[in-house]
Amino acid sequence: MTQVDAPEKPSRPADALSTEVVAFRVAGQDFCFDIMSVREIRGWTETTTLPHAQSYVKGVINLRGSVVPVVDLADRLGFGPTEPSARHVIIITVVAGQTIGLLADVVSDILAVPDSAMHSVPEMVSDQVKAFISGVVLVDDRMIRRLDLHRVLPSDGQHAA
């Protein structure tokens, strides 16, 4: 939990048409998704390797009795695998009824993003990241990519090598 930095300035008041998101960093880039999908944020713990899993599936951890797979976001998004250390975080999310851990470098912010500030993904033809993001938002001078959690999942057909 210590990894959650206190917001540098108070979040903007959440008006009726804004979404609260968790912002985090993966391979030097900023990402975010709806805070309602986040169950908790944990420090890195050793995973148990899953045989024949995709390389971006780091393995499984024990989350109070549940077996939860951990997806290395950097690897999943095409930045190459992470060498996780104690400074990395696992964001526990629930997507489509499944509890999944997402490995990220650091959680930076919790922001209220007005829906009007959310832009569609610009054409970035060669960018592999594009396949996983559903929008971008500009906060101050940072561009935060909104992650499409459903695409990040180790879905059927992809997990089995």
Place this chain on the structure above:
Amino acid sequence: MTVGATDEFRASFFEECEELLEAMHDGFGVMIDGNDDAETIHVIFRAVHSIKGGAGAFGLDALVSFAHHFETALDRVRSGLLEATDPLLDLCQRCGDHLSDLVTSARTGSDMGASDGKALTEQLDEIIGQQTPASGEDDDTDDFEPLTLDVGCLGPLPVSGSPGDATSNTGFRIDFAPEPELFTSGNEPAHLFRALDRLGTADVRANLDEVPVLSRLDPTASSINWTIGLTTDTSEDVVQDVFDFVSDCARLTISPFEREARDERALPIKGNVPDSSATHDASDADRLRQDKPPAGEPSATTPVPKGAPPPQTIRVDFERVDKLINLVGELVIKEAMLSQAVGTLDLATGDDVLQEIEGLKQLAGEIQEGVMAIRAQPVKPLFQRMARTIRDASTTTGKRVRLIMKGEGAEVDKTVLERLVDPLNHMVRNAVDHGLESVEDRLAAGKPAEGTLTLSAAHRSGRVIIEISDDGGGIDRKKVRQIAEERGLVSLSASLTPPEIDALLFMPGFSLKDEVSELSGRGVGLDVVRSEISSLGGRLAISSELGKGTVFSISLPLTLAVLEGMVVEVAGQTMVVPITAIQETLHSSATLIHTIGSGSRVLSIRDRLVPLADLGAMFGFRGAPTDLENHVLLVIETETGRRCALVVDRLQDQRQVVIKSLETNYAPVPGAAAATILGDGRIALIVDPEGIAGGIAPAPSSLTSSAPSDHAEREFYDAS
């Protein structure tokens, strides 16, 4: 009454229906076996009657109407007007099935075709009608009209039953004062009195003293009570049973008749009355219970010994139990973690802390066992569902089938039971359709025309074995082989052992029948059945003797939550191998290992060659060790008879582990059946012996090229 409360009552009515239907089917089973006593038909009647009563309260008209016809027919049987012949019992069973359907459709709100019910109702009416003209000749006892009871409220009831025909020698005084709940729950005293009258001769008197004047009448209050003089020779238990359903909503006292209290119609006591006339009290009732001859019922044979009263039960939401089971799983893990942490403290043996931890461990283990037992349910309801499937199948095929159930008291986890319904249904249907021969063929083979199907359940070393056996023609292995060859599933030259030929039946798409019959061959094969069973951690085996019959045997874990496992270490990873699969453990240095081709190795053990499977390499954790010194071999045999020897680095421990699904949050992992949480909180994979053995030694080996093996097996085959 709020809507919520209605829903609750409704739900509890349907739950009750399940029990009543079970009791009814039980009763039919007893009657078919010919072990019934008078009580059996009463139980059946009461079950149907109670369902009708409840259904009436909820306005389930279709159910009420059918139950009414059914009840009328049963009533004739129980009063001896109708003889419980085989065809009649058969009809009753079908009616019971239909009643179950009606209950289900009322419960789910689904609509069901009325044709079944109509035909059955007509048959029932025909039967009821048949004996109606004859009823005139029957004695008064049978001609008991409900009308008489209505006037009973207004004065002493005319006593029915002629003194002449009664042979009873004692009776009871019953004081019956219903509470208003009796009426709100849909019961009707008149029915009770009728039931009493069947036991002998009932003299029902209503006591109207407490009925207020009309202006002060509270219509919802119950102000009438009854005194019944019952002349009968049945025991007090039987009389008590009549009030079974109302005992909690009525004040009831049943006292054996005192002679002087009997009315002037008291009958001469028949036979050898002991000198008890002076002290004619409880001891008399006892004596009656012990050595009374069976009541003068038409079908009375040996009375079924009355067992202990059924244990008291409560109904609990399944989710609550599930939650409890998860929590206890956590408790057990926490306890293990604590033990491990304390272990690192290097405390002296006998230290208080160690002792307390040991106590905690035992307690946690016992709680776990106890909680698991909550989910355990007898297989009986499952078997009863099968009885119905068999009845349907025998009608469709025109074969005559007798079902024998054994060990239906054996308990299995509720989840396991539920998921067994489909595979079992398929297998019993198969047994009737494919297994049993036609009546002509049976007679020609010198067998009784009626085929026998046996469903049995038994506990064996921590698992439950369910067997479906028939006394049919057995598997024609020549024909199986021929079909397999025709379809290119097996090469002409391959030499196959009988078990290997039997295994062909499990091949996807394999069908013995040339033409698709109405019952089977609808695309669901034994391969699906087997994979369903193996997804439950169970194994399906088959054995057969030509001309004698076939036995399908399913071996299942008692629960899906806990497994006895061997904890092993492979390439730094901790894994668990189910104990049930392990045949023996060997040290690799002391055993004979041969190499075949490039890198395939086999273990030679007692004249058998067993392929080696290195878990580390198969799971991709490391390359296969070239030097097997200092490794351990676990010889495993799966339920389908596949053998292999797992190469692991080290054995750690043997213990019970809590099974955690990998699929909940991830997906099936080839070669891993599930996961578990170790004492240090880390996750270990539970090895799936079938998947591993299937990957290396697909049996029979000649099939591999063309046989579409399942996904996991192919993966492993490629990997190894």
